[in-house]
Amino acid sequence: xxxxGDVIARVHRAEWARVVAxxxxxxxxxxxxxxxxxxxxxxxxxxxxxxxxxxxxGGWITTTAYRRAVDRLRREVRREEKHREALMLADTPEPLGxxxxxxxxxxxxxxxxxxxxxxxVALTLRMVGGLTVPEIARAFLVQVxxxxxxxxxxxxxxxxxxxxxxxxxxxxxxxxVTGVLAVLYLIFNEGYxxxxxxxxxxxxxxxxxAIRLTRLVRDxxxxxxxxxxxxxxxxxxxxxxxxxxxxxxxxxxxGEQDRGAWxxxxxxxGHALVRARLAARQAPGRYQILAAINAVHTDAPDIRDTDWSxxxxxxxxxxxxxxxxIVRLNRAIAVAxxxxxxxxxxxxxxxxxxGYHAFHATRADLLRRMGxxxxxxxxxxxxxxxxxxxxxxxxxxxxxxxxxxx
Amino acid sequence: xxxxxxxxxHDSTELATDEEMAAIDVFxxxxxxxxxxxxxxxxxxPESATVVDGRHGEPIFTDGxxxxxxxxxxxxxxxxAADLDVAxxxxxxxxxxxxxRVELKPFLSE
Numbered sequence: 001x002x003x004x005g006d007v008i009a010r011v012h013r014a015e016w017a018r019v020v021a022x023x024x025x026x027x028x029x030x031x032x033x034x035x036x037x038x039x040x041x042x043x044x045x046x047x048x049x050x051x052x053x054x055x056x057x058g059g060w061i062t063t064t065a066y067r068r069a070v071d072r073l074r075r076e077v078r079r080e081e082k083h084r085e086a087l088m089l090a091d092t093p094e095p096l097g098x099x100x101x102x103x104x105x106x107x108x109x110x111x112x113x114x115x116x117x118x119x120x121v122a123l124t125l126r127m128v129g130g131l132t133v134p135e136i137a138r139a140f141l142v143q144v145x146x147x148x149x150x151x152x153x154x155x156x157x158x159x160x161x162x163x164x165x166x167x168x169x170x171x172x173x174x175x176x177v178t179g180v181l182a183v184l185y186l187i188f189n190e191g192y193x194x195x196x197x198x199x200x201x202x203x204x205x206x207x208x209x210a211i212r213l214t215r216l217v218r219d220x221x222x223x224x225x226x227x228x229x230x231x232x233x234x235x236x237x238x239x240x241x242x243x244x245x246x247x248x249x250x251x252x253x254x255g256e257q258d259r260g261a262w263x264x265x266x267x268x269x270g271h272a273l274v275r276a277r278l279a280a281r282q283a284p285g286r287y288q289i290l291a292a293i294n295a296v297h298t299d300a301p302d303i304r305d306t307d308w309s310x311x312x313x314x315x316x317x318x319x320x321x322x323x324x325x326i327v328r329l330n331r332a333i334a335v336a337x338x339x340x341x342x343x344x345x346x347x348x349x350x351x352x353x354x355g356y357h358a359f360h361a362t363r364a365d366l367l368r369r370m371g372x373x374x375x376x377x378x379x380x381x382x383x384x385x386x387x388x389x390x391x392x393x394x395x396x397x398x399x400x401x402x403x404x405x406x
Numbered sequence: 407x408x409x410x411x412x413x414x415x416h417d418s419t420e421l422a423t424d425e426e427m428a429a430i431d432v433f434x435x436x437x438x439x440x441x442x443x444x445x446x447x448x449x450x451x452p453e454s455a456t457v458v459d460g461r462h463g464e465p466i467f468t469d470g471x472x473x474x475x476x477x478x479x480x481x482x483x484x485x486x487a488a489d490l491d492v493a494x495x496x497x498x499x500x501x502x503x504x505x506x507r508v509e510l511k512p513f514l515s516e
Contacts, residue, residue, distance in 0.1 A: 112490075113494075114490055114494065160512055160514075160515075161490045161510075161511075161512045162408050162489045162490050162493075162512060162515075163489070163490045163491075164488075164489035164490060164491050168491060169491065171495075172491060172495070
């Protein structure tokens with residue numbers, strides 16, 4: 001006995017982006033595409049339990065959405081002559097074929113740099129991911145009407161400013177791919193490092209959605225090394241997700257994690273992707289380097305087995321690409337393992353990161369290891385004051401309270 | 407094709423230097439050669455503005471700009487472009503050539 005609800009959920013995951021993307025190209029309107037795709041799935045919820053699941057569920061959804069869009073445009077045409085042109089085109093759905101390009105068009109339109117970052121995130125989750133407005137609102141702790149308005153405004157700008165529905169020109173492409181990856185990584189990180197103290201510290205729903213979207217983009221652009229790198233980075237990070245927060249809700253650092261609880265399957269897939277990129281012998285971008293760093297970590301059966309010189313060498317490579325203070329801070333954390341906390345502290349002090357909790361947490365840890373308890377305590381206080389993630393606050397507080405001596 | 411307004415923003419009333427003017431000329435010629443050109447112009451300082459309200463009987467004239475602001479529109483282009491990606495590239499080029507920030511805005515279509 002098949003559960004029709006499960007089938008619909010599965011078809012939704014597999015087909016939503018394809019349906020929206022095809023309708024958007026056919027009708028030149030994201031609004032129509034989104035609404036009609038949603039209506040088609042609502043019709044499935046009504047019809048399939050009665051009529052049975054059609055032999056080609058995805059095709060049924062596409063055809064239903066397509067017919068409804070045509071009906072709606074017909075109604076509008078009666079009121080507004082200017083839509084007549086849209087109806088001059090054929091009345092049957094176009095054959096599946098160039099559809100993959102449609103989804104890529106959709107991704108690039110939703111992640112367009114002329115839209116605000118939060119609009120890109122919301123639009124991508126709605127249009128490509130198929131999450132509902134209340135689901136996205138809940139994930140980002142925004143009121144539903146505000147989130148809805150954010151999406152509506154973005155769609156209006158796409159229309160009014162003529163943000164194109166196409167894959168960018170070659171000269172724009174590298175920067176635009178970077179922009180897409182930034183959106184995907186932001187979604188992942190919001191799931192992995194929820195920045196709001198009221199939220200669960202790690203949210204698998206968002207990380208899973210980010211991975212699913214990144215897999216889609218990888219399938220659409222398999223030759224792009226950075227897309228593969230980001231997917232590998234996410235998989236190798238996700239593999240440690242459950243080990244990262246203790247039963248009491250406290251952050252567990254890399255060194256203290258139960259490595260047996262890591263997801264071997266995700267690690268194997270991540271390692272395979274990193275190896276494939278190394279074999280490609282192209283200069284890696286930042287996501288590929290970050291993925292390689294995570295591959296080194298997940299390769300070690302114990303924290304003591306970590307090849308720190310390899311980690312530092314990879315960070316050196318990253319600093320050359322991106323000499324930002326945050327990258328240098330992360331490099332210094334690895335340097336502490338290789339050359340000791342004193343050397344690392346010299347590199348950390350002076351970084352312009354006064355307002356960043358991880359800067360103070362790193363200093364606190366280094367000072368603690370050097371036995372400078374009083375300074376460590378002050379640094380923990382600063383870090384706790386700035387940390388937003390509940391698990392991190394718990395961890396920092398315990399560490400501070402365990403300090404002994406001056 | 408759609409039309410866009412590229413407004414040139416600046417925080418002082420200083421005119422463009424000779425070098426900036428020469429660069430703007432190069433950019434203008436390219437706009438014309440590539441069929442993007444509609445119109446362009448430089449504007450006099452904000453103090454030269456007059457606000458006019460002709461809605462109620464005798465028109466009322468007020469000396470000076472409507473809004474006091476730190477940045478002014480010191481010039482503009484009106485361009486034709488197929489879509490925002492093309493317009494953004496032209497706006498970025500325009501900004502580089504006139505050495506000022508610009509704001510890109512679509513005209514209402516239809």
